[in-house]
Amino acid sequence: MASSGGQQSATSPTEAWRSDRQPRILRLNLAGQPIEWLNWQEAVCLYARDLVVWSLGDVVQQVRGGVCRATGRRTEIGLPSIIACGGGQLARPRANYPLSNPALFARDRHHCLYCAQPLPAAALTRDHVLPLSRGGQDRWENVVTACRRCNQHKGNRLLEDIGWELLALPYRPNNAEYLALINSRRILADQMDFLAAQFSPNGRALI
Numbered sequence: 001m002a003s004s005g006g007q008q009s010a011t012s013p014t015e016a017w018r019s020d021r022q023p024r025i026l027r028l029n030l031a032g033q034p035i036e037w038l039n040w041q042e043a044v045c046l047y048a049r050d051l052v053v054w055s056l057g058d059v060v061q062q063v064r065g066g067v068c069r070a071t072g073r074r075t076e077i078g079l080p081s082i083i084a085c086g087g088g089q090l091a092r093p094r095a096n097y098p099l100s101n102p103a104l105f106a107r108d109r110h111h112c113l114y115c116a117q118p119l120p121a122a123a124l125t126r127d128h129v130l131p132l133s134r135g136g137q138d139r140w141e142n143v144v145t146a147c148r149r150c151n152q153h154k155g156n157r158l159l160e161d162i163g164w165e166l167l168a169l170p171y172r173p174n175n176a177e178y179l180a181l182i183n184s185r186r187i188l189a190d191q192m193d194f195l196a197a198q199f200s201p202n203g204r205a206l207i
């Protein structure tokens with residue numbers, strides 16, 4: 001990125017405060033492993049520090065900077081949807097992803113895994129397949145999305161106690177799956193294509 005005499009700004013004034021609706025940029029390490037989602041400001045910083053080594057995907061946002069003193073021209077950068085960055089160390093994907101209800105509900109596609117009912121997040125709960133009171137753990141492999149009715153009915157009983165079966169097995173998402181889950185509402189097609197190539201065979205399709 002050329003030197004600039006001022007601060008970068010969004011393409012239009014209204015876009016800055018609507019940043020929560022803007023597409024995120026998928027950051028990879030140099031090995032092509034997905035690391036995290038960035039907002040446009042964070043992506044611009046990586047470009048300004050010359051840390052972006054290669055990129056993929058369509059331009060998701062044009063960002064204008066200040067006027068270059070040497071040339072008198074305004075700097076401008078087109079941010080692609082996927083960027084791979086270097087740096088002092090090769091960034092490693094996180095090994096443990098926090099178990100949050102939004103990510104859990106997205107994993108189970110907002111369906112109760114007992115009665116198959118699709119519901120909005122506000123009507124869903126986290127159910128421990130092996131109840132906590134019986135030594136079950138609060139971890140990806142032991143939790144499923146459940147509607148309130150099923151959760152209350154099951155209580156602290158085991159599935160075999162009540163003759164229930166899970167509609168799908170709970171699983172721990174890998175890093176590509178987790179990133180797709182936490183950004184599922186505004187993920188772009190080329191980002192999803194990239195992440196989907198790294199989904200595990202054990203995970204359910206997120207597309």
Ligand SMILES: [Zn+2]
Binds near residue numbers: 112114115116148
């Ligand atoms: Zn249910």
